[in-house]
Amino acid sequence: MSGGVISQALRDRFESIRLSEVERLEKKLRGLSDDERRVVEAITAEVVQAIAGVPARALADETAEPALEAVVRLFALDGV
Numbered sequence: 001m002s003g004g005v006i007s008q009a010l011r012d013r014f015e016s017i018r019l020s021e022v023e024r025l026e027k028k029l030r031g032l033s034d035d036e037r038r039v040v041e042a043i044t045a046e047v048v049q050a051i052a053g054v055p056a057r058a059l060a061d062e063t064a065e066p067a068l069e070a071v072v073r074l075f076a077l078d079g080v
Contacts, residue, residue, distance in 0.1 A: 001080060003059035006068050009077040010059075011052040018048045 022029070022044065029037060055071065072080050 001065065001068050001072075003061050003063045003068065005080060006063075006071055006077065007052075007056035007059050009080045010055055010071065010075055011049070013075055013077055014048045014052045015045075018044050 022041070029040065032040065059068070059071065071077070
């Protein structure tokens with residue numbers, strides 16, 4: 001297990017949550033035009049990348065195994 005692998009798994013987890021939430025909020029988004037919908041998608045994707053970027057920068061390949069395991073447990077990154 002490496003910091004890079006964990007960083008990617010974290011980004012994937014956050015993106016999965018983002019997609020689930022957009023789907024869950026579909027009823028509220030119905031009134032948006034296609035352009036507005038694309039803007040919402042782009043903004044939420046950028047927010048996810050910004051949030052995931054913070055731990056990704058901290059998780060170097062030389063990060064101690066216990067710290068990596070803590071991130072896996074904390075964010076439920078099963079299968080990493």
